[in-house]
Amino acid sequence: MKLSEGVEAAIHCAATLAGLEDGATIPGSALAAQFGLSPSYLLKHLQALAGAGILESVPGPAGGYRLARAADRISLLDIVVAVEGPQPAFRCGEIRRNGPVKLPDAAYVKPCGINVAMLRAEKAWRTALAAEKLSTIVADFGKDADPRSVAAACAFVAQHRRPQKPV
Template structure:
């Protein structure tokens, strides 16, 4: 299964936003710059994350994005669902009905076994994604960091985080 680049960009953006202090936001332009990605492509995914309730937005020239949920609550599945949508990866087209010698109608009483097994496997994949929270990922990165990553992120946040008067949940730093 191939996930779009938007999933990776979204997870990294959420991780960056988790470092903000209360009343701070980051613009889509700043997030795109930090990650070296297309602002317009990232913006599409930030908007999807906002629609899903993962991110909050502050409008206006001094606005930007912040986490609407705690990193302890956001799972990788939540991000994949927001970015990729709810459609299953495997969609059975019932090709058994096609061709010069299609299967008899009696085979179509039960669901296609290939489809059933693919959907079962996808549910297992989703269950594993639900187990991984953004907070756990951040803790692993912090544990393995020699200080270089933290310094890079802190310097960028110091230069680019915007203060907003909008009240929102307190994020751990």
């Protein structure tokens, strides 16, 4: 199964935003620069994450993006579905009915065995993604990544975060 590059970008952005203190934001343009992505390309994915309730978009010159809920309440499945949509990766086109021998519908009472197997595998994959929480990914990065990478990520957040303005 191949997921779009947007899924990788969305997960990285969400993980970066998980490092913000409450109420702070990071501009989408800074996130795009951090990962070497086109701002217009990334904006499409950030908007999809906001539409799914994963990110919150804060308007205005001091605005940006932040997590809309705690990182331990965001799964990889949430992000994948926000970017790729809820449809299954495998979509059976019932091509078994397309050959030169046309059989009546009664010959196809049982579901396509290939479709059943693929949907079973997709269910297992989605269950595994649902179990993977953004908070665990961020914590594992802090423990297991090269210290230079952790320092660079922390420096990026410190440089680009916009604190929440008092109301």
